Amino acid sequence: GELPAAMNFWHYTARLSAAGMKELITMPQILAGLGIEDELPLVGWVFRERWAQVNPAAIAGFLRASTAAKALLRESDAAWEA
Structure with a gap:
């Protein structure tokens, strides 16, 4: 089931x-x-809808930076110590 x-x-x-x-x-x-x-960091992001509508490039850039940071942390043990 x-x-x-x-x-x-x-x-x-x-x-x-x-x-x-x-x-x-x-x-x-x-x-x-x-x-x-x-300890495992668990983080989420919150944006006001109106701000996100007015600033789509900022949201996109922020999410790209977040994705890049996650990739770095996946690939580098040293990055966790920084």
Whole structure:
């Protein structure tokens, strides 16, 4: 069968738990299972819709820079120490 599941930030997990949903695995358990001992940065970006509409080039540039930074972190252990 199918199992509906989602990975959420803690505050959404708390709301889902309050609504009767069951947490199957925690992020610390996932990281430990993957052998990741350090803290993992989880970051999201938020822009006001109107600002984004007026500044599409800035949004595109920001997202390109974010993608480049992620690529660097994938390829370079030293970048994590910088």
